[in-house]
Amino acid sequence: MKSAHAVVGAWATGNLVLALILLFAFRPAGFIEQLLYIWSTALVAGFGVAVLLATRAGRVGTQRRQPRRAAAGIFAALGLAVGLTGFAYGWWLSVIAFYPLVLAAWLARGERLRRGTRPWPAALGDTEPAGPPRFVHYGSSLGTATAVPAEHAAHGPPAPPPPRPPHRLRKAALLAAGARAVVEMLRRRRR
Amino acid sequence: MTTTAGRSTPTEPRPGVKAGSVVGWLASTDHKRIGLLTVGTSLVLLLVAGGLAMAMRAQLTQPQLEVLSNDLYNQFFTMHGSMMIYMVMTPFAIGIGLYLVPLQIGAPNVAAPRTTMLSYWLYLTGAVVMLSGFSADSGAADHGWYAYPPLASSRYTPGQGVNLWIIGVALSSLGMLLMAGTVLWTVLLKRARGMAMLRMPVFSWSIVATNLMVIGAFPTLLVAVGILAGGRVYPDMFTENIWNIGYQHLFWFFGHPVVYVMFFPFVGAVAEVLATFAGRRFFGYKFLVLSLLLFAALSMSVWGHHMFTTGQAASNYYSLTSIMLVIPAGIEYFDMLATVVGGRLRFTTPMLFALAFLPQFLIGGLTGIMVGTPALDYQMQDSYFLVAHWHYTLAAGSLFALFAGVYFWFPKASGRMLREGLGKAHFWLWVAGTNLTFLPMFWLGLNGMPRRIPTYLPRDGFTTENLIATIGAGLLAVGGLVFIANVVVALRRPHQAPPDPWQAHTLEWATSSPPPTFNFSERYPIPPIRSYAPLLDLREQEQSSRAEAG
Structure with missing residues (x-):
């Protein structure tokens, strides 16, 4: 990871040096130029710090947990677009934008495979899932994922066969027999 | 053909969603699909922007024509420029990085694929909203692609x-910012085992430099359009010079790096194409990487050269930094030429486009040094010379490199080969069309034709050059149609593409065409990575073992 740090760090340092050259060697009249340099350097440096923190948190290497779909992204973008269009056609559109944004937030919860999940088919065959697996769930992910084979243990024990619906004819015959038995019983009582 | 080639992996749909269904594509989390959506959308919008350009060229063919009204002409040049920069070249540049970088670094997917899909949708909705301006009562925006206040204010x-x-x-830029961030995060943190930074392909490095510029510069554009929006609500704001000049500083702080955002990935693509079709390892790899980073870092310090004539920027400083760009650019050119010289060249369509990029972009680059000099810039400001310089950079340069990349990677993305004959017809039409269109514009500018005028008088002396330029634009349009025909033929009557049809060098060619869901599988494993050209390593290893055995 040292080279990644070097790239981002050198970038930020290089831009700071340029800003200092501008400031001391050329003495610009305004302050905007320095502000822009500092702003841009802070942005890239901030990204670099985020990378550093992620590295220290161990989020390096192949990513195993993958989301299954990105429908939330569609609604979030539509919400943002409708909300911003309020600038042209009235801020009441922002109220409409609220609904797709809420829907996006709601959808986002279920889109990522749970912790311990390994996407199917696994990109790297025999690799272990990321993080401590609480349970193993062979979910499908991404639009073109291959379906889990029918005999795979991921499907769990075979489902019990559904109860057979009574046949209509048999039902009718049973009903007739039952009715006849009741009638016979009543006749015997009369005798 | 590499030894890693194998049979293609059949993919089955996820239960409930068909793989090829609209939902399967539009809500996908596969970086390849999102990348193809971005690239495909930008190519469709290229047709729209190209149509606008054709209408403008028709208007300027002869003096005093009335093909377009003055207002409509203003809208057309504004929307042509805006579409090309915000909606075509930038998204294509970032989108092709999204498609290729995870493949090239051996990652199964991009980091944060849902954010990446959000970014595509922000881009798409941004394009739709911008184009919807044509349906407004006042028409579309007509202030030029940089929307200087106070002209762009509501007053x-x-x-x-x-x-x-x-x-x-705002929507599109936010989308591109997010997309660039996820791709850069992937490069820095999600590389395959063995893929050290200095083993990444040249193209991936070009995307690193590009995305660093995006992260440093695009938020500034968001601030700039925020100021412009504020000025539309409170137009008195723009009576203060600080806001007008401040806007220009903010805008060009984005506006110059974005030129390199629209250029670097294509330099990377050209480098890959040249190395592949020269049959050689890319020359001076480490110097190229260094020059890309230096070029990108310097690009953050040259924005003031767009403001020489305002007198509000430190001209000496910006002129110095602008001319310093020659150093990394020279290294890149030298590396590319040295890769080609002495190679066993194969003149396929992508190679032709890549070779044409070199001299054509050089014209754009050298004239850039001219206009980066304040004394010359004062003369050429707002003339057709700038239009010519800009189009040699982006059309004759980046667009040629873009098509080199499209012809090169189309078989990988689609599993089908484009026809060489049609590709070469496209190439020659574009070489003729590009130079006929944009070369005369240098003379028009030197003869005093200002940019953005909807017509001119016969006595101005601009007629011949404009006529030639329009003929050239017609050739470009025909070439574009040939390309569309090529894609249609390739899809309707497919010639199946093997995993590595070009004998290329980088990891994406080790997997099937098109690649499986997570890019590499047990059938298509990631080969050992020992350099930035792992497939070339494999071939060389195979040759040497054959030689030893023989």
Whole structure:
């Protein structure tokens, strides 16, 4: 990871040096130029710090947990677009934008495979899932994922066969027999 | 053909969602699909922007024509420029990185694929909102692609067209910022085992430099359009010079790096194409990487050269930094030429486009040094010389490199080969068309034709050059149609592409065409990575073992 740090760090340092050259060697009249340099350097440096923190948190290497779909992204973008269009056609559109944004937030919860999940088919065959697996769930992910084979243990024990619906004819015959038995019983009582 | 080639992996749909269904594509989390959506959308919008350019060229063919009204002409050049920069070249550049970088670094997917899909949708909605300006009562935006205040304020340009332009730019830029961030995160943190930074292909490095510029520069554009939006609500704001000049500084702080955002990935593509079709390892790899980073870092310090004539920027400083760009650019050119010289060249369509990029972009680059000099810039400001310089950079340069990349990677993405004959017809039409269109514009500029005028008088002496330029634009249009025909033929009557049809060098060619869901599988494993050209390593290893055995 040292080279990644070097790239981002050198970038930020290089831009700071340029800003200092501008400031001391050329003495610009305004302050905007320095502000822009500092702003841009802070942005890239901030990204670099985020990378550093992620590295220290161990989020390096192949990513195993993958989301299954990105429908939330569609609604979030539509919400943002409708909300911003309020600038042209009235801020009441922002109220409409609220609904797709809420829907996006709601959808986002279920889109990522749970912790311990390994996407199917696994990109790297025999690799272990990321993080401590609480349970193993062979979910499908991404639009073109291959379906889990029918005999795979991921499907769990075979489902019990559904109860057979009574046949209509048999039902009718049973009903007739039952009715006849009741009638016979009543006749015997009369005798 | 590499030894890693194998049979293609059949993929089955996820239960409930068909793989090829609209939902399967539009809500996908596969970086390849999102990348193809971005690239495909930008190519469709290229047709729209190209159509606008054709209408403008028709208007300027002869003096005093009335093909377009003055207002419509203003809208057309504004929307042509805005579409090309915000909606075509930038998204294509970032989108092709999204498609290729995870493949090239051996990652199964991009980091944060849902954010990446959100970014595509922000881009798409931004494009739709911007184009919807044509349906507004006032028409689309007509202030030029950089929307200088006070012209773009509501006092001087009332109506919804400008507002929609601002919203479209904001949405699209936010989308590109997010997409660039996820790709850069992937490169820095999600590489395959063995893929050290200095083993990444040249193209991936070009995307690193590009995305660093995006992260450093695009938020500034968001601030700039925020100021413009504020000025549309409170137009008195732009009576203060600080806001007008401040806007220009903010805009060009984005505006110059974005030129390199629209250029670097294509340099990377050209480098890959040249190395592949020269049959050689890329020359001076480490110097190229260094020069890309230096070029990108310097590009953050040259924005003031767009403002020489305002007198509000430190001209000496910006002139110095602009001319310093020659150093990394020279290293890149030297590396590319040295890769080609002495190679066993194969003149396929992508190679032809890549070779044409070299001299054509050089014209754009050298004239850039001219206009980066304040004394010359004062003469050429707002003339057709700038239009010619700009189009040699982006059309004759980046667009040629873009098509080199499209012809090169189309078989990988689609599993089908494009026809060489049609590709070469496209190439020659474009070489003729590009130079006929944009070369005369240098003379027009030197003879005093200002940019953005909808017509001119016969006595101005601009007629011949304009006529030639329009003929050239016609050739470009025909070439574009040939390309579309090529894609249609390739899809309707497919010639199946093997995993590595070109004997290329990088990891994406080790997997099937098109690649499986997570890019590499047990059938298509990641080969050992010992350099930035792992497939070339494999071939060389195979040859040496054959030689030893024989």
